[in-house]
Amino acid sequence: MNDAEHDLEPMIHIVNVSKTYVMGIEEVHALRGATLDISRNEYVAIMGPSGSGKSTLMNIIGCLDTPTSGLYRFEGINVGELDDDALAAIRNKKIGFVFQMFNLLPRSTALHNVELPLIYAGVPAAERRNRAERALTAVGLAERMHHKPNELSGGQRQCVAIARALVNNPSVILADEPTGNLDSKTGEEIMRIFEDLHEQGHSIIVVTHEEDIAAHAHRVIRLFDGEIAGDVPVERPRRALRHHVTA
Amino acid sequence: MHLNTFREALRIAYRSVGDNKLRSVLTTLGIVIGVVVVTLMATVIEGLGKALDKSIESLGTDVYYVSKWNWFGGDWWKSRNRRDITVSEAQKLRERFTQAIAVVPVVSTWEETIKYGNLSVQGIVNGTVEDYIATTGVLPEEGRFFNDLESNSGRPVCVIGKEVASNLFGKEDPIGKTVKIKGYSYRVIGVFEKEGDFMGSSMFSKDTQVFIPLSNFLHVFGGERSVDIHVKLKPHVDKEEAKIELIGVFRQVRRLPPDKEDDFAVNTQDFLKDVFDSVVSTIGIVGFIITSLSLLVGGVGIMNIMFVSVKERTKEIGTRKAVGARKRDILVQFLIESSFLCILGGAIGLAISFPLSLVIDQFLPSSMPLWVVALSLSISMAVGLVSGIVPAYTAARMNPVEALRYE
Structure with missing residues (x-):
């Protein structure tokens, strides 16, 4: 893929993608012919009730899973043709995940958790530490680097997870119900961090079933029964209240 | 690249064993027994060899x-x-x-x-x-x-x-x-x-x-x-x-x-050699059987605990995969953990058999040969690798989506 083509095609290019799971003898069509493009520096919310296929779509966008049929090109690379290790490499370098359950390693310090993607990327120890410290500072956790997850509040844990997602300087940050396990005030603070990241030029995709959360995005894609039921820009995205992450 | 993964794996292995001290030590029991038998056997054979040389010397060739x-x-x-x-x-x-x-x-x-x-x-x-x-x-x-x-x-x-x-x-x-x-x-x-x-x-x-x-x-x-x-x-x-x-x-x-x-x-004095050979081969056969059995039992125990460990850490495996761990990173992680566990068992075995070899020395002048120490640790590691391979492979080929969803 040369630069010209690269410029023409959006970062995420999904055409008629379906995903079918086999559960016992039954086939579950989690995604039925979804088509969408997401460009660099967009802030997108993917919405839908449970079972609508939003998690499946996120897994495919995040290269955790590959489509059963259809085309998915991420930065010009046809993801459907990649093997597991190539997918792992894309996840490692291009995608930052933020999960509802934070998914931190419980026995490791915040710093080591943030270093994890860099370990698998083969970054030398000194640089790794340096970058992890910067990422933690960026989310306001400079003071808590050496704490373990159980010594941190829910909001702080999610900040560690965001730092981990940021540390490899990915093309896109994918957040799956990032506030689902947090009270509304803390959730608001997390959304503010996403807002800041977006302003700094990051591309952000948030999967959620909460209208309040989706309202922060600049574009909302709605899924229903595995199909895209709506894809509209948000006229006036909600701004998060400005205060610091505390408890 | 590999060094990073390797260090990370060592760190995880160390922590995992440290978090489950009693479970780890119990799991390695078979390895411990195997190593004790193999080292004591070698010590006795070495002592007999020394006695043989001495007797041959005194009788004259x-x-x-x-x-x-x-x-x-x-x-x-x-x-x-x-x-x-x-x-x-x-x-x-x-x-x-x-x-x-x-x-x-x-x-x-x-x-x-x-x-x-x-x-x-x-x-x-x-x-x-x-x-x-x-x-x-x-x-x-x-x-x-x-x-x-x-x-x-x-x-x-x-x-x-x-x-x-x-x-x-x-x-x-x-x-x-x-x-x-x-x-x-x-x-x-x-x-x-x-x-x-x-x-x-x-x-x-x-x-x-x-x-x-x-x-x-x-x-x-x-x-x-x-x-x-x-x-x-x-x-x-x-x-x-x-x-x-x-x-x-x-x-x-x-x-x-x-x-x-x-x-x-x-x-x-050739007859001494005959006596020696027959005694050594008897000790060798008995020791070999006991060692093989205990290593087999030990290996199965390690395999079992590694399956438990993989299961317990399914979500962690999912997380690691999500942030970019490849199959071989996960494979190496669990292989290192199982070998680490076995080498720990080997070390415990040596810690038990060393004082016993000093007791043997009182009756039959001998010392635990250094190559046996090296051999024991190598065997332990080999058992760890062999019994870790299936659980590690199971972990390595986990689907990241399912692993992340696992509760």
Whole structure:
């Protein structure tokens, strides 16, 4: 893929993608012919009730899973043709995940958790530490680097997870119900961090079933029964209240 | 790249074992037992080898022992019915056999009481001649062996083994003191250096023996005993040919017709090698079976606990995959964990067997060979790798989506 083509095609290019799971003898069509493009520096919310296929779509966008049929090109690379290790490499370098359950390693310090993607990327120890410290500072956790997850509040844990997602300087940050396990005030603070990241030029995709959360995005894609039921820009995205992450 | 993954894996393994100390130690029990058995076995075999070398040295590699009895194997009843070998036959052999530098008759009692003052010990008393000293590798540590004059005239002098000396005299200097055997007085003129025993038997060790001139022996104990003849070969003669000639000459001495089989045995220190080999192979087989079984059980235990560990950490595996761990990163992580666990078991095994080897050393001078330590740890690691491979592979090929969803 040369630069010209690269410029023409959006970062995420999904055409008629379906995903079918086999559960016992039954086939579950989690995604039925979804088509969408997401460009660099967009802030997108993917919405839908449970079972609508939003998690499946996120897994495919995040290269955790590959489509059963259809085309998915991420930065010009046809993801459907990649093997597991190539997918792992894309996840490692291009995608930052933020999960509802934070998914931190419980026995490791915040710093080591943030270093994890860099370990698998083969970054030398000194640089790794340096970058992890910067990422933690960026989310306001400079003071808590050496704490373990159980010594941190829910909001702080999610900040560690965001730092981990940021540390490899990915093309896109994918957040799956990032506030689902947090009270509304803390959730608001997390959304503010996403807002800041977006302003700094990051591309952000948030999967959620909460209208309040989706309202922060600049574009909302709605899924229903595995199909895209709506894809509209948000006229006036909600701004998060400005205060610091505390408890 | 690999170094990073490797360090991360070591760190995880260390922490995982540390978090489950009791579980880890219990899991490695099979490995521990296997390593204890293998190291102790090697220690014992090494000790036996040392004892063998010592015995071979003391018997001499170029000495034949013509005797009524076979030392190893042979038919006891047949031997019993043989004619006794006499002193005069020994003298005739000495005159006619030309390949030797010394042909020495030795006649021995069973255990006799040797007294000094109020103290007494049991020991074998041998009657022999001055040339005896040329046939043995063990030399007097103090004093000297008796000379031809003392030997020929049957002087009441004796040379004693190290244990006899220490039991009777303690810290006293035995030389010049008088001991009593069968009521007769003997002046101690020499003490043999310590020889040690072979496989718990002092049968061939001079430590508990006493040597007196042959003519004196015959006078005190009578002549109705079969004589052993120690034949020390000249240097550089062909041992096999010499043995054939020795047998031929002695058959002549005993006037055996050609159709009769030998009515005597020609023993060599080779028999020690035979005893050694049979003992070592028995120990080896038993040890091998126990070791294999315990390593097998240990390996299955490790495999089981690794499956548990993989299951417990499904979500962690999902997270690692999400942030970019490849299959081989996960594979290596769990392989290192299982080998780490096994090496820990090996180290515990060594920590147990090392003091035990010091106990063995008290009975059989030996030490745990270093290569066995290395071998044990290598075997442990190999067991870890082999039993870790299936769980590790299971972890490596997990679907990241399912792993992340796992609760």
